[in-house]
Structure formats: C-alpha cells, structure tokens
Amino acid sequence: MNAVIFNGPRKIDVEKRPKPTLRDPTDAIVKVTSAGICGSELHMYRGHQKTATGHIMGHEFVGFIEEVGSDVRSFQVGQKVVCTFSPVCMCCWFCEHGYSNRCPEGLAPFGTQGLAGGQAEYVRVPFADGTLKSTPEGVDDELLIMMCDIFPTGHYGAMRAIECFRSSDLVNGNHYTDLDSPKRSGLSKSQSLEEAVFVCLGCGPVGLCAILTARSKGVRTIYVVDSVDDRLDQAAKLGGIPLKLGRDDVQAKVMKATQGRGADAVIEVVGNNAALRSAFDLLRPCGVLSSIGFHQGDLPFTALECYQKNLNINLGRAPVRTVFDEAMEVVAANKEKLASMVTHRLPLSKAAYGYEIFEKQLARKVILVP
Amino acid sequence: MNAVIFNGPRKIDVEKRPKPTLRDPTDAIVKVTSAGICGSELHMYRGHQKTATGHIMGHEFVGFIEEVGSDVRSFQVGQKVVCTFSPVCMCCWFCEHGYSNRCPEGLAPFGTQGLAGGQAEYVRVPFADGTLKSTPEGVDDELLIMMCDIFPTGHYGAMRAIECFRSSDLVNGNHYTDLDSPKRSGLSKSQSLEEAVFVCLGCGPVGLCAILTARSKGVRTIYVVDSVDDRLDQAAKLGGIPLKLGRDDVQAKVMKATQGRGADAVIEVVGNNAALRSAFDLLRPCGVLSSIGFHQGDLPFTALECYQKNLNINLGRAPVRTVFDEAMEVVAANKEKLASMVTHRLPLSKAAYGYEIFEKQLARKVILVP
Structure with a gap:
C-alpha cells in the first residue's frame, strides 16, 4: 500500500509499505478514506520534536472497517468509523473515570515510532472498541476528520x-x-x-x-x-x-x-x-x-x-474519547460555521506539498485522500 | 512600647518603639493580648527570605480595640478582635469576589518592612473594617491566634x-x-x-x-x-x-x-x-x-x-478573610482536637527563645504575651 513516511525534518515521502494485519484480537484494520494533517505533527516536521525516522505519519483518519479481531464487539466489516488520535482501552480506571487522555494504552499516538499512522491506505487500530467511534449520519469527512483530535x-x-x-x-x-x-x-x-x-x-x-x-x-x-x-x-x-x-x-x-x-x-x-x-x-x-x-x-x-x-x-492533552460525544454535538450544531475549515483536499501522493503549505500557514486544514 | 525586632537572620531582640498612632481614617490601633510566631516567619528568621532589618515582627495577633479612625464603622474601643495576617479592604473587585488573598491593599503583610507587625504591645491596623474580625464567644486566645493565618x-x-x-x-x-x-x-x-x-x-x-x-x-x-x-x-x-x-x-x-x-x-x-x-x-x-x-x-x-x-x-496564599467564617466553624467544632496545638506561652521579653525553640521544632506553636 501507499503510505506517507517521515524521513526527517521537512522530508515527507510517499512510499510502499506492507498492508497492516491484525496483531491482537482487539485490533481492527481500517481502510482510510480521508486523513488529516494536524498542527501537532508540525513539531516533528519542523524538527522541534526529536524522533527517529521511517514511520507512517498521521493521527487523524476516517474510513471503513476492513477487518476485525476476534474480541472486537462494537464494529463490523464495512462500517464507517472515525478514529481518536491515540488508542484508548475504555476499560481501565482512567478511561472509566473520564481521563481517557491518560489511558496507559494510549501513550503512543498514531503516526509515531510507536504506532503506524493513518496517512496511508490502511491502518491497524489497537483497542478498536475504545479507539474507534461510529460516525453520525449527515456529517461528511471534512467535519469528521476534525473529530479525531482538533475539535x-x-x-x-x-x-x-x-x-x-x-x-x-x-x-x-x-x-x-x-x-x-x-x-x-x-x-x-x-x-x-x-x-x-x-x-x-x-x-x-x-x-x-x-x-x-x-x-x-x-x-x-x-x-x-x-x-x-x-x-x-x-x-x-x-x-x-x-x-x-x-x-x-x-x-x-x-x-x-x-x-x-x-x-x-x-x-x-x-x-x-x-x-x-x-x-x-x-x-x-x-x-x-x-x-x-x-x-x-x-x-x-x-x-x-x-x-x-x-x-x-x-x-496537558485532551481526553478526546471521553468528550467525543459532547464535542460532536457542538460540531453537528455548527456545521456551516466549520465548513470553511478544510481548504485543501489532496491525493495522498501530494502529501509533501500538503505539509509544506500547511506549515507555511497557506492552508487552514489539509486532508489527504488515499 | 516593647516590640519584637528583626535584626537579621536568627537575631531577634525586644526593643523600645513609639506606640503607633492612627495614620488613615480607616485605621485602628489594637492593644495586643496574644501574638503568635508563624512558620512562615521562619523563612525570614533563617535568612532564606532576604529582607532589610529593623521592623517589628508578627502577623498573628489578637487584642482589644484601643482607638479607631473616623471612617471605621464596624468596631468600637474596647472590643475584642482577631486580625488577618495581611490588610484587606473588602470592597475592591478581588475582595468582593472572594479573592481577598489578592486584595491590592494587602501586598505587605504585618511584620514586614512594609507594615509593622503585632509582636508588640500595640499595632496599627489599616483597613480595620476589612482586616479585623470580631471574636466569637467561648473561644480563647490560643484558638483565636490560629485564625489570623494558619487555620x-x-x-x-x-x-x-x-x-x-x-x-x-x-x-x-x-x-x-x-x-x-x-x-x-x-x-x-x-x-x-x-x-x-x-x-x-x-x-x-x-x-x-x-x-x-x-x-x-x-x-x-x-x-x-x-x-x-x-x-x-x-x-x-x-x-x-x-x-x-x-x-x-x-x-x-x-x-x-x-x-x-x-x-x-x-x-x-x-x-x-x-x-x-x-x-x-x-x-x-x-x-x-x-x-x-x-x-x-x-x-x-x-x-x-x-x-x-x-x-x-x-x-498561592489563602484568602484568609474570605474563608474566615467557614474556617472558624471548623475550629469551633473541633476545640478539643486543637487544644494541644499551642505548647508554649511566653512573655514578649522571651521572644528570641520562642523563635529558637520553634525553629528547632521543639515547640508546636508559640504565643508571645505583651
């Protein structure tokens, strides 16, 4: 599959990678339809956040369930889903008490050395029952992509x-x-x-x-x-x-x-x-x-x-999964005001250009389409 | 009058000073019956908090109204009062909204270069209507002194x-x-x-x-x-x-x-x-x-x-005046538990000894009696 790779500061390339497979029974594989570039990725892009190279970028993505592990209860193949930026189990003490930002399972967000990201054709999602949300009707990808992290x-x-x-x-x-x-x-x-x-x-x-x-x-x-x-x-x-x-x-x-x-x-x-x-x-x-x-x-x-x-x-960072539903209510009630947020929708192959214009503040929000 | 003077780290002396007089119409003069030594004074005593010398120490004191300025409305001569550790006007935006810890009038607490303290026979109290509280019946000086600051x-x-x-x-x-x-x-x-x-x-x-x-x-x-x-x-x-x-x-x-x-x-x-x-x-x-x-x-x-x-x-420090009444309720309901807090009651002339044993943690709480 094609994937957006971090090859060092300001070095973004689209390369071939193996299609991910299920690793744990709580995993799902998602076929990505839209992936966002997030401002927090610019810390890495600009070189302020030191990291090794070679990983797939992206912690904002929307898509369809391609495959589920044997322990996944909430999702079926073909279902449309939006993913929170970091895995959450939703069954530990922190998740149960509303502190999903501090779920011990979520320490490595998508798009880092610890976990391959969603700027790709497919992505493996750990703890799918916690990490994924089904999508409400009548909300398109441009708005849903904001629900992964920024909204x-x-x-x-x-x-x-x-x-x-x-x-x-x-x-x-x-x-x-x-x-x-x-x-x-x-x-x-x-x-x-x-x-x-x-x-x-x-x-x-x-x-x-x-x-x-x-x-x-x-x-x-x-x-x-x-x-x-x-x-x-x-x-x-x-x-x-x-x-x-x-x-x-x-x-x-x-x-x-x-x-x-x-x-x-x-x-x-x-x-x-x-x-x-x-x-x-x-x-x-x-x-x-x-x-x-x-x-x-x-x-x-x-x-x-x-x-x-x-x-x-x-x-500190937000408990995205905890506040997802109430944040979604605000988004759904303000669709028109948010419609102008995404200014660029580019094919995955143009990822390097997307990062460049976003970093230069020439784009409000860039979405990559695999 | 006799007063406890800070003459440098670990140099506490009792010296003669003029009896204070009214300066502003909102002032009161209080005749001190008990003055506490507070843990926060040890920062100065130990030399960690740098300051000039020569001022009267003490921001915990209880006593009787000796004289009031023409604008003081809540207190009369002879009334028993307890003083909060720092002047508060109780009429600015901060005092009105419960942030008496940030009253602009209270920036210099008693017992500093900015304001003579209460380890003395008499003390001038600015903004008497805000800074002083009348004392509830049946609570003795040992407990009242804790209401100035520590409780x-x-x-x-x-x-x-x-x-x-x-x-x-x-x-x-x-x-x-x-x-x-x-x-x-x-x-x-x-x-x-x-x-x-x-x-x-x-x-x-x-x-x-x-x-x-x-x-x-x-x-x-x-x-x-x-x-x-x-x-x-x-x-x-x-x-x-x-x-x-x-x-x-x-x-x-x-x-x-x-x-x-x-x-x-x-x-x-x-x-x-x-x-x-x-x-x-x-x-x-x-x-x-x-x-x-x-x-x-x-x-x-x-x-x-x-x-x-x-x-x-x-x-940050406490809004002592704001929470005074509800703190007083806890004190009044727990008199016996707090009775053992004050271990030493010394004449003002023994102030140096009082600081010494308090600093060495040989005393729980020391009260000086002018």
Whole structure:
C-alpha cells in the first residue's frame, strides 16, 4: 500500500509499505478514506520534536472497517468509523473515570515510532472498541476528520477553562453548602460567564474549535490572538474579538477590557514558551490558565510568580474519547460555521506539498485522500 | 512600647518603639493580648527570605480595640478582635469576589518592612473594617491566634484540593447538563471523596489545620508526611495516616494504596522545592496539586512533565478573610482536637527563645504575651 513516511525534518515521502494485519484480537484494520494533517505533527516536521525516522505519519483518519479481531464487539466489516488520535482501552480506571487522555494504552499516538499512522491506505487500530467511534449520519469527512483530535482538543481546552473558571469561586468562599442539592453559600459574588473576559492564544484549527465551543457554551467576550490575518478573520466569524500580534498591543487591550485586572481565563493553543508566558501575563490574579498546546521545554514562570498570582494552571492533552460525544454535538450544531475549515483536499501522493503549505500557514486544514 | 525586632537572620531582640498612632481614617490601633510566631516567619528568621532589618515582627495577633479612625464603622474601643495576617479592604473587585488573598491593599503583610507587625504591645491596623474580625464567644486566645493565618490557610489548602478534585470530572465528561439545576451528565464515573486518596506533605501547624479540615469535610484517606515524630503523632490524632520521611518509603506506600496510580490530591504545606517535586511525583495523572507553602524558587517540574501528567496545579496564599467564617466553624467544632496545638506561652521579653525553640521544632506553636 501507499503510505506517507517521515524521513526527517521537512522530508515527507510517499512510499510502499506492507498492508497492516491484525496483531491482537482487539485490533481492527481500517481502510482510510480521508486523513488529516494536524498542527501537532508540525513539531516533528519542523524538527522541534526529536524522533527517529521511517514511520507512517498521521493521527487523524476516517474510513471503513476492513477487518476485525476476534474480541472486537462494537464494529463490523464495512462500517464507517472515525478514529481518536491515540488508542484508548475504555476499560481501565482512567478511561472509566473520564481521563481517557491518560489511558496507559494510549501513550503512543498514531503516526509515531510507536504506532503506524493513518496517512496511508490502511491502518491497524489497537483497542478498536475504545479507539474507534461510529460516525453520525449527515456529517461528511471534512467535519469528521476534525473529530479525531482538533475539535475535541479545542473543545476540551475551552471546557476546562470554563469549568475551572466556574469552580474557582468554590474555593474562594462560595462552597456548595449541600452537595446533594448544590447551592453556593453566597459569601462572595460569583462572576458569570457573561461577565467574564476570556482570551484564546492561537487561532489555528484547534484554537478555532476552542473559540466555537467557548462561544456556544456562554462565553460572551473572548479575545482571540494570532499573527495570521486569515485565521483572525475565521476567529472573528466565530465570535471572537481579533487581536493581531505585531499590530495590536494585546496586553494593553486585555487590561483595558478588564479595568486593569487581566483576563479571567486564557486558553493557550500555541504550544511554545512565549505563548505560555503571555497567557500567564494576561491573566488576572486567581485566573484560570488552560494550556492545550504541546509543550516540551521548561515552564516560563517561577514558583514565586505562581504563588504571587494564585492561578489555577492546567496543562496537558485532551481526553478526546471521553468528550467525543459532547464535542460532536457542538460540531453537528455548527456545521456551516466549520465548513470553511478544510481548504485543501489532496491525493495522498501530494502529501509533501500538503505539509509544506500547511506549515507555511497557506492552508487552514489539509486532508489527504488515499 | 516593647516590640519584637528583626535584626537579621536568627537575631531577634525586644526593643523600645513609639506606640503607633492612627495614620488613615480607616485605621485602628489594637492593644495586643496574644501574638503568635508563624512558620512562615521562619523563612525570614533563617535568612532564606532576604529582607532589610529593623521592623517589628508578627502577623498573628489578637487584642482589644484601643482607638479607631473616623471612617471605621464596624468596631468600637474596647472590643475584642482577631486580625488577618495581611490588610484587606473588602470592597475592591478581588475582595468582593472572594479573592481577598489578592486584595491590592494587602501586598505587605504585618511584620514586614512594609507594615509593622503585632509582636508588640500595640499595632496599627489599616483597613480595620476589612482586616479585623470580631471574636466569637467561648473561644480563647490560643484558638483565636490560629485564625489570623494558619487555620484559614490550612483550611483553604484542603478546600482547594477538595473542590478542584470534585470539579476535575467536570472537565472530563461529567459536565453539568443544566447549570440552574446542576446534575452531572454521567458520561464517566465520578470518584467520591470517600474513595479518594489524599496526601498532606508537612504536618506543622498549617498542615495539621489542613488535615483537620480535609477529614471533617469527608476525606476518608489522607496520608500525612513529616520527619518529626511529635507532628506525626498530632496528625494521626486528627485522622491522618502517618508516613515518616527517612523511615517510610512514601512514594511506594502511596502507590500501593492507589493500585499504582498515585494520589488523587496532594496538599503541599512545606514551601520548598523538594516538597513541591514530591507532590508532583506522588500524584496520579489528572490529579490535583494544592500548594499552600510559600515558594520562592523555580518550579521543580518542566512544561513537558506537566503536559504529560495533566495535573490541576494551584499555588498561592489563602484568602484568609474570605474563608474566615467557614474556617472558624471548623475550629469551633473541633476545640478539643486543637487544644494541644499551642505548647508554649511566653512573655514578649522571651521572644528570641520562642523563635529558637520553634525553629528547632521543639515547640508546636508559640504565643508571645505583651
């Protein structure tokens, strides 16, 4: 079969590989109909994330069940499926409690040295009952491909900011007086989502998904920050207030919008140190930092700074499988707004070109078709 | 008047100082009846926290109103009061919303270069209406002195761990489906406080307060860690499971108690880098780190480690004034358990000795009497 191979930074080739076969009884083989290129693959593409070479890329793919192992219960040959970016067993303690992002089986995502990816004609899917989802009717591949990673990831980044924001006054004098019938004790004023000022740092595909969820869940004011005009235009269409890096004084604008306090919550979707530091600086004391970008370096703030600012800080990847259904609801309710997300649909043979234009931010989202 | 003066690391003297006078119309002068020595003063005493010298020490004090400014509404001369460790206006945005720990007026606590402390015969209290609390009947100075800082601080460390633990499944598939009548969507299993495994790192006075609140709010299993036998004995009496540093393999014990996952929440009360790192290592993925110790250095974990563990991380001091009333309820309901906390009651003239035995962990809690 044909497959997209990582041969080193900026070296993407389409090569012949053996068609995968079942290895474990919980495996399925999927015949891929669409595979996305994800922003997180650019860490590897650009050489920032060091890795050996020769593996098949891609952790976003949609297709049909080609073959199932003897222990697969939920899927039959011929069924259409969408795959989450990393295998999940959905039966360990973490999966059962909603932390599918920390399923011990999912440590190697698709498209890495540990597990061959989906930018290929076929792909082997471990723990098929957990890792795959059947596809709802009336949602096409362009939208489904976003459900593998970017939409649930952006959704989670936004929901984590929202839920931590909502609960922040629980730890500051508004405890539930009775958990069976939760009512705030009312010692302090609660700040509503409508009053709050959110910021989303990064308006790439994941950022746009985060903005859509934040807005659709009741965040009225969300400043959206990027350096690319097209991204900011998209973010503005989704209800964000665009601030352009290099043109706008982001810090000053956010401070002015909050009477000098700082933002109540920041969703950081960029995944570099400068963005994480910016998130820290934009927040008010006791604010919420929800970082969904992939970070490899040190934290760009000290323990003393954290102590002095009393932030609620969350980093880490999304439990895509856990939040899949509720993220799918947001996608299904906003098909038109998301329709313009995929700008390029290329044959698999044009994978190198697809990576190139995506890396140069000349494409919003690229789909490869085997 | 006599006052306890910081003349450099381990140099504590009692010297004569002018009796303070009203400076602002919102001030009160308090005649001190009891002043505590707090663990956080040891950072200065030991020389770890660099500061100029010559100021009056002490941010824990109880006494009677001696004089009030023309704008003070809530207190009259002769009234008994307890003081929170740092001035709070209780009318700014932060105070109103329960974030009195971040009141801009409270940046200099009592007992620093910025504000003369309460280890003296008299003390000037800014923003008296916010900073002071009237004292409930039937609670003596030994318990009241804990309300200035250590009990609300420990209480907050525990409540922040509990509330973040409770809300952690909100962001992992158990969102409230209807905020007016909060019910979990039930996508994932919720973990109850009774099932959870908590850890408290540090069993000094603040740690003991945290343990008492955690236990009284429903945490059934809390491992308590220290190197001092007397502290561990106290912690065990409050319902903690003692683990002694240097004797017990803390990491192994906690892992064994959680089937290898790690603790669900850690309350870190020590305030050094080793303790903060230990808290990180003891936690399960997606656990809650509530650090209430004072930290001055770098964070002892990287952004990559945070990303890979998906922790909810909170550092910073307690909103003592905000949580005062609910902390007071826990104290009032547990008078007997807390009665043994104060082991030494010394005249102000013996302040140097008081600091010495407290620093050497030969005293649980020392009170100075002017």
